[in-house]
Amino acid sequence: MNLNYKNNAYNGASLMKHLKALLYKYSYRIYRLIRRFIRSINGLFQSLVIHFSPRALNRCRILLVYDTSSQPFSVGDLLTCQEASLVLCEEYGVDIVDFAIVYDPENPASSDPVFATSITRDNVLFSLASILPLAQVNQRLGSVFIFNSHKHLQYYINDNAERYHVWPSGWKVATREYLSPVVFNDLLYRHYKKRGSIPLLTCRPYLKDWAEEFYRDNLSGQVPVTVNIRNNKRWHLHRNSQLDCWIDFFRYCETRYPAKFVVICAHSEIDARLRQCTNVILAKDCHTSIEQDMALIHSSAIHMGAGSGPATMAWFNNKPYLMVNTTYKAGEFFEQPGMIHQVEEGIQRFWFAGPLQRIANGTESTELLIREIAKLWEVVDVQYWQAMSRSDDRAGTVLNIWLR
Numbered sequence: 001m002n003l004n005y006k007n008n009a010y011n012g013a014s015l016m017k018h019l020k021a022l023l024y025k026y027s028y029r030i031y032r033l034i035r036r037f038i039r040s041i042n043g044l045f046q047s048l049v050i051h052f053s054p055r056a057l058n059r060c061r062i063l064l065v066y067d068t069s070s071q072p073f074s075v076g077d078l079l080t081c082q083e084a085s086l087v088l089c090e091e092y093g094v095d096i097v098d099f100a101i102v103y104d105p106e107n108p109a110s111s112d113p114v115f116a117t118s119i120t121r122d123n124v125l126f127s128l129a130s131i132l133p134l135a136q137v138n139q140r141l142g143s144v145f146i147f148n149s150h151k152h153l154q155y156y157i158n159d160n161a162e163r164y165h166v167w168p169s170g171w172k173v174a175t176r177e178y179l180s181p182v183v184f185n186d187l188l189y190r191h192y193k194k195r196g197s198i199p200l201l202t203c204r205p206y207l208k209d210w211a212e213e214f215y216r217d218n219l220s221g222q223v224p225v226t227v228n229i230r231n232n233k234r235w236h237l238h239r240n241s242q243l244d245c246w247i248d249f250f251r252y253c254e255t256r257y258p259a260k261f262v263v264i265c266a267h268s269e270i271d272a273r274l275r276q277c278t279n280v281i282l283a284k285d286c287h288t289s290i291e292q293d294m295a296l297i298h299s300s301a302i303h304m305g306a307g308s309g310p311a312t313m314a315w316f317n318n319k320p321y322l323m324v325n326t327t328y329k330a331g332e333f334f335e336q337p338g339m340i341h342q343v344e345e346g347i348q349r350f351w352f353a354g355p356l357q358r359i360a361n362g363t364e365s366t367e368l369l370i371r372e373i374a375k376l377w378e379v380v381d382v383q384y385w386q387a388m389s390r391s392d393d394r395a396g397t398v399l400n401i402w403l404r
Contacts, residue, residue: 059092059094059162059163059164059165060094060095060096060163061094061096061097061098061142061163061164061165062085062088062089062092062094062096062097062098062140062164062165062166062167063097063098063100063157063160063164063165063166063167064081064082064084064085064088064097064098064099064100064167065100065102065153065166065167065168065173066078066081066099066100066101066102067101067102067103067150067173067176068101068102068103068104068108068109068110068111069102069103069104069107069108069110069111069150069176070111070173070176070177070178070179071111071178071179072109072111072112072114072115073109073112073115073119073127073128073130073131074112074131074309075131075134075290075308075309075310075312076180076308076309076310076311076312077179077180077309078131078134078135079134079137079201079294079309079312079313079316080179080180080183080184080312081179081180081183082097082134082135082137082138082201083183083188083198083199083201083312083316084167084179084183084187084188085097085099085138085140085167086138086140086199086200086201087183087187087188087191087198087199088165088167088187089140089199090191090195090199091191092165094165095140096140096141096142097138097140097141097142098142098143098144098145098164099135099138099141099143099144099145100144100145100146100147100153100156101128101132101144101145101146101147102146102147102148102149102150102153103124103128103146103147103148104148104150105121105124105148105149106121108120108121108124108127109124109127111176111178114235115127125146128146130290131290132144132146133289133290133291134290134291134294136203136204136207136291137201137203137204137207137291137294137295137298137313138201138204139202139203139204139205141204150173168182181333181335184333184334184339185334185335185336185339188352189336189339189351192351192352197352198316198352199316200316200317200318201298201313201316201317202298202317203291203294203295203298203299207291207292207294207295207298208295208298208299210292210295211292211295211296211298211299212299212388214286214292214296215299215385215388215389216388216389218260218281218286219260219281219385219389220389221258221385221386221388221389221390222258222259222260222279222385223257223258223259223260223301223302223380223382223385224259224260224262224296224299224300224301224385225259225260225261225262225300225301225302225303225304225373226261226262226263226264226296226297226300226302226303226304226305227246227261227262227263227264227303227304227305228264228265228297228303228304228305228306228308228310228311229241229243229246229263229264229265229269229271229274229305229306230265230269230305230306230308230325231243231265231268231269231270231271232269233268239306239307239308239325240306240325241305241306241324241325241364242325242363242364242365243271243273245364245365245366245369246364246369247271247273247274247277248366249366249369249370249373250274250277250279250280251277252366252370253279253373254277254278254279257279257373257377258382259279260279260280260281261277261279261280261281262281262283262296262300263280263281263282263283264283264293264296264297264305264310265282265283265284266284267284270282270284283296293310294310294313297310297313297314297317298313298317298319300319301319301320301380301381301385302319302320302321302322302373302376302377302380303319303320303321303322304321304322304323304324304369304372304373304376305322305323305324306323306324306325307323307324307325307326307359311323314357315350315353315357318354319357320354320356320357320376320379321356321357321358321376322358322359322360322369322372322373322376323358323359323360324359324360324363324364324368324369325360325362325363325364326359326360326361327348327361327362328340328348328359338351339351341353343355343358346360346361346362346368347359347360347361348361356375356376356378356379358372358375360372
């Protein structure tokens with residue numbers, strides 16, 4: 001009887017201990033939610049006060065906020081937001097964009113499950129360093145900030161309210177809204193409808209000079225065609241490039257086009273067979289950085305390849321391109337009518353794109369690539385690229401990769 005009593009007492013104490021732990025765990029979560037809600041309401045109120053303040057007339061800069069709690073560590077999304085800042089510059093009549101990245105040190109990549117477990121407090125700055133150079137793919141870039149506290153970012157905005165048009169709004173930051181759909185369905189759609197064009201996303205002059213010199217030194221008068229290869233072995237495998245098709249395509253072009261295909265990809269994505277193609281150069285064999293890769297795309301004659309992040313650089317430019325392995329359905333991501341044009345069977349384009357800026361539905365084939373390069377090549381000025389290789393008017397641009 002006493003033994004049963006002791007067992008019951010022990011079980012009761014254990015149950016109470018467990019209940020207390022659960023209560024503490026969930027009460028703390030509720031507390032954090034309430035705290036976030038209060039901060040959100042406070043931030044919204046302050047944003048409204050700032051927006052309607054007479055000082056707003058003196059604002060001379062855009063403050064672009066990229067919150068990794070709601071936006072992924074993604075090349076494409078970051079470039080899309082850079083394009084948004086150019087639209088805002090034209091809308092407000094300003095010339096400078098300041099770029100602020102903000103993250104929660106406890107969970108710095110909570111917006112995307114792909115990155116949420118691998119990017120932590122310990123390595124978040126290292127991870128940010130891999131995408132932060134993309135801020136330079138904006139000819140209007142002013143200052144760059146990194147905040148590890150949403151509260152400190154709000155303090156900065158409040159203290160500098162008279163200088164900035166802040167985007168996204170305090171409400172969108174507070175509610176952690178994903179921004180790429182907003183950029184396309186609101187900013188770009190409205191801007192194009194009003195003006196018939198969108199701002200071109202172009203690299204800063206020193207990066208363009210570097211890319212031109214790269215082409216002079218490595219292409220010997222051949223026409224540069226950048227190719228975005230995706231060969232990720234860990235996630236979204238269905239989006240990967242059909243490498244057999246691309247290698248057959250490169251070999252087909254060897255004797256038919258005076259072109260050099262500059263492959264843009266990560267070191268881990270390189271297929272050894274690419275080095276056997278005489279008309280292919282791997283950018284990473286030349287130790288290019290991510291902003292240099294974007295400059296190569298921006299300065300090339302044609303861009304081709306997978307519809308992953310780097311392709312965004314071509315979207316917001318005026319060069320011919322073919323994006324493959326992607327299908328867009330009107331009314332899903334793109335909500336406004338007429339945003340996706342069906343050009344012909346299997347080929348789409350964005351509403352703001354030119355006639356030779358094409359999207360091929362589904363996975364690529366060798367036949368598709370051969371057919372499309374013939375169309376894109378029609379507008380290539382071969383003599384221009386041959387003359388560039390003979391020019392002595394070199395910018396002499398040197399990008400320091402380390403200093404001491």
